[in-house]
Amino acid sequence: xxxxxxxxxxxxxxxxxxxxxxxxxDLDALFLTTEPEVRYFTGYLTRFWASPxxxxxxxxxxxxxxxxxxxxxxxxxxxxxxxEDIRTWSAPDLQDDGVSLLAETLREVVPRAGRIGxxxxxxxxxxxxxxxxxxxxxxxxxxxxxxxxxxxxxLRMVKSPAEIMKIETACAIAxxxxxxxxxxxxxxxxxxxxxxxxxxxCLGEGADWVxxxxxxxxxxxxxxxxSPAREIPLVSGDVLMLDTxxxxxxxxxxxxxxxxxxxxxxxxxxxxxxxxxxxDAAFGIARPGxxxxxxxxxxxxxxxxxxxxxxxxxxxxGLGMSLTEWPxxxxxxxxxxxxxxxxxxxxxxxLGDRILVHEEDIVITExxxxxxxxxxxxxxxxx
Numbered sequence: 001x002x003x004x005x006x007x008x009x010x011x012x013x014x015x016x017x018x019x020x021x022x023x024x025x026d027l028d029a030l031f032l033t034t035e036p037e038v039r040y041f042t043g044y045l046t047r048f049w050a051s052p053x054x055x056x057x058x059x060x061x062x063x064x065x066x067x068x069x070x071x072x073x074x075x076x077x078x079x080x081x082x083x084e085d086i087r088t089w090s091a092p093d094l095q096d097d098g099v100s101l102l103a104e105t106l107r108e109v110v111p112r113a114g115r116i117g118x119x120x121x122x123x124x125x126x127x128x129x130x131x132x133x134x135x136x137x138x139x140x141x142x143x144x145x146x147x148x149x150x151x152x153x154x155l156r157m158v159k160s161p162a163e164i165m166k167i168e169t170a171c172a173i174a175x176x177x178x179x180x181x182x183x184x185x186x187x188x189x190x191x192x193x194x195x196x197x198x199x200x201x202c203l204g205e206g207a208d209w210v211x212x213x214x215x216x217x218x219x220x221x222x223x224x225x226x227s228p229a230r231e232i233p234l235v236s237g238d239v240l241m242l243d244t245x246x247x248x249x250x251x252x253x254x255x256x257x258x259x260x261x262x263x264x265x266x267x268x269x270x271x272x273x274x275x276x277x278x279x280d281a282a283f284g285i286a287r288p289g290x291x292x293x294x295x296x297x298x299x300x301x302x303x304x305x306x307x308x309x310x311x312x313x314x315x316x317x318g319l320g321m322s323l324t325e326w327p328x329x330x331x332x333x334x335x336x337x338x339x340x341x342x343x344x345x346x347x348x349x350x351l352g353d354r355i356l357v358h359e360e361d362i363v364i365t366e367x368x369x370x371x372x373x374x375x376x377x378x379x380x381x382x383x
Contacts, residue, residue, distance in 0.1 A: 001206060002169045004249045006043055006162055008082045014041060015065065018155060022062055025149040028114035029106065030060040033127040036321040037119065037152055041066045042081045045250045047209070048074070054091045055128040057102050061109040069102050099132050103139035110143050117148035123326055124152075153326050157318060158340040163251065164363055164372075167319065167342055169206075170253035171361055171372045174244050176205040178257045182383045185240060187261055188233050191217050194240070195229040202246045212245030212323050215256065220268055221354025236262035240383070243359060245323040252323050254344050255359040255373040259383045271351050273378035275358035278302035278347035282316070282329075283362060286343070286369035292333040299329075299347045316346040319361060337364050342372065 018041070022030065032038055035049040038058045049056075057069040068078050071091035078086050087105060089098050110116055118126070126133060137145055159167070177198060184197040194217075199210045215229070216222030217240040225243060234240060243256035258272060278299040285298050299315045318325035319342045327335035329343070337343075346359040361372040 002165045002249075010160060010162055011041065011043060011082050013160070014155065015060065018060055018151060019062060021149075021151045021154070022060075022117065025117070025151065026115060027117040027146075027149070027151075028062050028110045028143075030117045030148055030151065031106070031145065032058040032060065032119070032152070034119075034125065035127075036156070038068075039250060039321060040152075040156060042068065042078065042083050044068075044074075044078055044081055044083075046074070046077055055098055055132070057098060057128075059105055059109060064109075067105055067109065069098060069105055071098070097129075097132065099135045100139070103136050106136070106140060106143060110140075112142045114143045116140075116143060116145045117151060118145050119152045120147040121150055121153060123324075156320060157326050157335075158338050159320060159342050159363070160340065163320065164340070164342060166249050166251035167253060167361070167363075168372045170246055170248040170251055171255070171374075173202065173206045173248055174246055174253045174255065175374050177201040177207075177244070177246075178242070180205075181240075181242065181257070181259065185234065185259065185383055187236055190231050190233055191240075192229040192231045194234070195242075198242055198244070202244060206248065207246040208248055208250075210244065210246045212252075212254075213242065215240070215242040217241070217261075218354060220265060221271075221351050221356050223354060225355070225357055234261050237265065239264070239268060239354075239356065239380075241357065243357070250321060252319060252321070253361055253373065254319050254323055255361050256357060257376075257381070258356065258358065259381045261383055263382060264380050267351055268356070269380055271349050271356050272358065272380040274302060274305070275347050275349055275356055276376060276378045278315075278349075279345040279358055279360050282345045282347075283360070283369050283371070286337065286345075286362060286364060288337055288339055288364060288366065290337050292327040292329050292335045292337070293331050295343070295345070296329045296331055296333075299345070303347055303349050314346075315348070316344045316359075318342065319344055339364055339366050
């Protein structure tokens with residue numbers, strides 16, 4: 001296992017990069033409301049975000065350290081981070097759920113006519129009531145809330161070595177769990193039981209929790225990869241797929257593995273080999289200067305050669321504190337790859353009315369790409 005948490009220098013570096021970008025875009029503060037945004041600047045790791053009752057706010061000023069404006073129930077944990085300025089209210093408050101305290105803090109750190117950046121692009125959302133946001137706007141006395149110019153996305157997209165270590169640790173835990181699937185997945189085993197046993201295995205191998213597990217098992221492939229597991233037995237000719245997003249120290253892995261129940265049909269074996277060839281093609285060109293679209297086209301060229309692609313919409317994505325992050329491997333995403341980006345390669349292929357999907361996790365280095373998940377060969381595993 002790797003080392004948990006981060007040195008204070010990690011957060012100092014993130015803050016310095018953010019404030020330099022804020023200066024370039026004439027922003028006087030960043031106003032953040034979601035779990036990964038708050039955790040990125042503070043290290044505040046808790047599963048309490050699963051409750052939608054309370055809003056949580058973080059202000060990153062143009063100068064100085066972040067300021068937490070949070071419900072009182074979180075003060076003790078926030079005090080264990082490097083954040084020193086922690087302002088609290090008793091939540092939930094049906095009349096003023098942190099609105100006055102938040103507006104007061106923004107007025108304090110942002111000059112009149114100043115600009116406050118709020119993430120507003122793709123893959124962002126606001127974790128507070130819209131009515132409360134409007135109340136904050138009306139209390140800012142000339143200060144304006146505007147978009148963050150993509151600053152948060154740009155920061156989170158490129159991982160530090162310490163972040164990459166955590167993702168690689170999560171990948172290693174998943175690899176150990178995948179290696180044990182044959183212990184409980186066999187002909188006659190119920191699919192829902194396999195799902196539960198796999199999650200228990202992930203936890204036993206060191207995962208902190210397993211917030212995401214998808215997959216399927218049907219004859220010659222599967223019809224989709226997002227349905228809940230059903231109480232149906234595995235039978236000879238099924239292809240079982242498990243796709244896990246387990247978490248270690250706040251960072252996800254996200255990759256899948258496939259098994260044939262019994263000897264696979266030739267079309268299934270060929271289709272799986274084609275998937276591996278597709279991901280290998282993208283891996284081969286994944287280097288600084290290439291684009292997300294380049295990786296898509298490298299995979300698509302292989303997939304379209306002897307088969308039909310799925311309608312999943314993309315062939316991979318970014319990975320980190322969230323299961324899926326920017327960028328998307330689609331034809332229209334021309335994000336340029338940089339050292340430190342962590343991506344999934346996720347080609348899919350249609351075999352009649354069934355599909356097969358294969359996924360790996362990689363990191364971009366100065367010399368190209370490196371696998372974080374154990375690289376598979378073209379042979380489909382048999383159980």
